[in-house]
Amino acid sequence: MSLPQSTNPSFWTQTAVPAQPGNSLQEEIRRDVTIIGAGITGLRAALELAKAGLNVALLDSHEPGWGASGRTGGQVNPLAHAVPEKIITQLGDTYGPRMLESYVNSGNELFNLINEYKLDCDAVQNGWIRGAHCNSAIKDLEEMHKGWSEFGLDISFLEGEELQRVSGSNAYQTATVVKSGGCIQPLSYSRELARVASQHGAEIYSQSPALSITPADKQWQINTPKGKVTSDWVLFCTNGYTDNTLKGLKQTIVPLISVQAVTRPLTDDEYDAILPQGHTLSDTRRVIYYCRKDNKNRLLFGSLGMSEQCNNADRKRLHKAINHVFPQFSAADLDVYWGGRLAFTPEVLPHLHEPAPGILAGLGYNGRGVAMGTVMGRILSERVLGKAPEDLAIPTTNFKAFPFHGMHKLGVYSAIKYYEMRDSMDTRTS
């Protein structure tokens, strides 16, 4: 099998808490549960299952937090992309409201988990601002505000000078703010989840790619280069890095690349002028701009991109973007660049699958996986611990290949170019 290419280390590697020492799987073992993928989803599931007393083996091709979870913007965004009405139409009267509740509660679920286990990950829950990038996007924000506040989300409007003061930017005239949003140091969050899961008895094996899965006397055997795990349950938590280990899973999502850069260390005045109350900021662009401070002395800024290495074209896009939102910064102020893969689904909602008895997969957060991966990990553990699929918050669905999956690279490239042009036309005509 070919492992994903190594990528530029993210800025988070410079400030994260140390990783736990990691071993690869070198023997044949039996455990109650095998989890594949040590990102936020797999680590949360491992923690809950180990806490419940099950024997858990967690395998990662690399190490905890190596995937998107250790490279993300770390924004906790407790909101889906669509209005509640649409989600209820998509999922029906049982699962629709449950999915909405999962989103609405996801911010508090994550911050409560951090408090409960004293996870050392620079957590700040000071709200998430979402700015309208053009006049027509204000209508979308109004619809989202109406629908989600009716559903219990604490979401309000910020406008004009107040918005400019709280964001430190003149790029937006109208925005919503979700109070339960916030941010974390995501690699620290991943490593801290690994630490507490290990303390509860979960065994975490790094550099241990799952190569194949085979039935083994009413159980499942996962084969790695130097070892095997046999267990009753296998959980696939591989999101944007899903490979062909479980036939058909990779085709259910399209990996999108998100890229980020961080500024040089800022002076106190520069730092205090941006997001002075510690909010995070993103916007309504189709090719989103998002940013936050690191809670020390830098600003992180991201968007969608084409290469996990954050190639020259991606860097130019980031230069233009940061200069648009914060004109005081240009290319010369950006220090470290990196990228990673997130998973996009056709319904723009997460997927839960149970393709055979004992096999589960949870993925497809469409760029909102910091909070929703935390939720999904818990839901996967609930299923293993005996909850029936019909009682879970997320519907269990069959694998369905993403339309034209084989051509997704070309499709994503063309879509980004096209939507970028539309975003820029929007701002010119507003």
Ligand SMILES: Cc1cc2nc3c(=O)[nH]c(=O)nc-3n(C[C@H](O)[C@H](O)[C@H](O)COP(=O)(O)OP(=O)(O)OC[C@H]3O[C@@H](n4cnc5c(N)ncnc54)[C@H](O)[C@@H]3O)c2cc1C
């Ligand atoms: C640059 C960037 C910025 C983002 N910003 C935000 C944000 O601000 N807010 C937000 O909510 N979301 C954001 N996202 C999305 C979010 O990070 C992801 O949705 C979330 O981290 C997914 O977590 P996960 O645990 O499901 O998957 P990942 O963290 O991607 O972990 C998957 C793991 O599976 C492992 N793996 C894959 N195949 C195998 C195999 N065969 N055997 C063993 N291991 C395997 C990989 O090594 C990897 O460690 C961002 C994503 C990126 C890339």
